[in-house]
Amino acid sequence: MNYHILKKSELDWFIKKLSRKMKVCAPVAKGHGSFAFKEVKSAGEIALSYIPTILPPKKYFMPPREKLLDFDLSGGKPSDTAYLEAVKTALFGVHTCDLAGIQCLNMVFAERPRDYNYLLRKESIFIIGLECNAYCDGYASCALVGNHNPNGGYDLFFTDLGDRFILHVGTQKGEELAEGLGLARAVPADMVALAGVRETKKAVFRNEIGVGLRNLPGILAGSVDSEVWKDLGERCVSCGNCTNVCPTCYCFDMADTINLDMKTGSRNRSWDSCQFESFAAVAGGENFRAERAERQRHRFYRKFKYPLNKFYRSFCTGCGRCTRTCMAKISLKDTLKALAAG
Ligand code: SF4
Ligand code: SF4
Numbered sequence: 001m002n003y004h005i006l007k008k009s010e011l012d013w014f015i016k017k018l019s020r021k022m023k024v025c026a027p028v029a030k031g032h033g034s035f036a037f038k039e040v041k042s043a044g045e046i047a048l049s050y051i052p053t054i055l056p057p058k059k060y061f062m063p064p065r066e067k068l069l070d071f072d073l074s075g076g077k078p079s080d081t082a083y084l085e086a087v088k089t090a091l092f093g094v095h096t097c098d099l100a101g102i103q104c105l106n107m108v109f110a111e112r113p114r115d116y117n118y119l120l121r122k123e124s125i126f127i128i129g130l131e132c133n134a135y136c137d138g139y140a141s142c143a144l145v146g147n148h149n150p151n152g153g154y155d156l157f158f159t160d161l162g163d164r165f166i167l168h169v170g171t172q173k174g175e176e177l178a179e180g181l182g183l184a185r186a187v188p189a190d191m192v193a194l195a196g197v198r199e200t201k202k203a204v205f206r207n208e209i210g211v212g213l214r215n216l217p218g219i220l221a222g223s224v225d226s227e228v229w230k231d232l233g234e235r236c237v238s239c240g241n242c243t244n245v246c247p248t249c250y251c252f253d254m255a256d257t258i259n260l261d262m263k264t265g266s267r268n269r270s271w272d273s274c275q276f277e278s279f280a281a282v283a284g285g286e287n288f289r290a291e292r293a294e295r296q297r298h299r300f301y302r303k304f305k306y307p308l309n310k311f312y313r314s315f316c317t318g319c320g321r322c323t324r325t326c327m328a329k330i331s332l333k334d335t336l337k338a339l340a341a342g
Contacts, residue, residue, distance in 0.1 A: 001169040003186035004178045012043035018090050026092040027053050051136040052319045056098050056247035057091050065270040074263040084117055086124040093130040097142050097317040099153040101247025104315050108250055129154035139320030141333050143205035147318050161193045209333055211340040216304040219339050228338045233293025235328040240273030242322035248315040274298055
């Protein structure tokens with residue numbers, strides 16, 4: 001795939017051209033040092049330098065609450081109407097950690113039985129990545145999981161070369177947009193500049209916990225009875241914020257709402273959290289993870305053990321959101337370090 005060039009002075013033109021074709025959403029400042037993806041109409045609204053947004057871009061792929069169908073039982077036999085809300089959208093400025101998060105969700109929802117709401121909505125989203133040339137803040141652990149450099153998952157990918165961006169084309173859709181806008185092809189000097197950026201990054205991004213990713217499944221397997229979980233269990237308040245903000249947490253709850261006629265209604269799904277006490281409760285009053293310590297252990301196993309065994313990739317993208325948001329100051333990196341230390 002090709003590389004193209006966009007001068008920084010042309011970014012506003014690019015965003016305006018794009019927004020004539022589809023809704024454009026990008027990171028914008030929310031105050032108090034936080035950021036969120038929201039619709040923009042011009043480049044001036046976009047925060048090009050930002051720490052990970054409060055919610056990851058997964059909100060566009062699997063909304064916090066969505067209607068799946070309306071049902072009607074009045075005609076003697078049940079009938080239903082399936083729903084899918086999908087707006088053609090460009091996500092601009094997605095960091096490599098969040099690109100990895102979308103790749104994880106793609107794998108999960110493509111498994112049988114396939115989740116067609118997710119998969120069809122995904123097709124309506126055009127993804128434009130943006131490279132981080134330095135750490136966003138100290139909570140990130142993207143180098144531990146190899147997400148500080150781009151690993152695909154985008155239609156176009158922007159890297160800042162000072163006075164210009166170099167755009168890597170990741171898909172046919174990306175190529176059609178770049179060619180359609182008449183963007184200049186990169187020349188050898190641009191490729192040398194890109195190689196320089198990547199070389200500089202090698203000295204900036206380091207494995208943040210001092211233990212290799214491939215060792216973590218074994219460390220976690222040997223930590224079932226670790227005191228670390230007890231400590232986390234005593235501090236955690238089971239608010240579920242860490243899973244809500246995680247780009248790879250995808251668990252949801254389903255609920256039917258019945259109308260007053262007692263015959264029609266709708267089925268909805270909404271984000272759920274393995275940190276809630278009710279999450280693993282089953283009929284008969286049993287609960288597979290009644291204790292907070294068990295639920296915290298489960299959260300770490302779902303990032304660094306089960307998916308590495310099943311999908312051969314980490315389901316932690318290193319974004320740092322869980323640590324950034326936790327009111328109990330439970331740190332992902334400190335927890336991994338403590339487990340590695342035994
Ligand atoms: S955000 Fe912190 S306190 Fe809340 S459930 Fe997660 S680890 Fe527990
Ligand atoms: S576990 Fe924490 S650092 Fe890892 S992807 Fe989820 S929110 Fe980000």
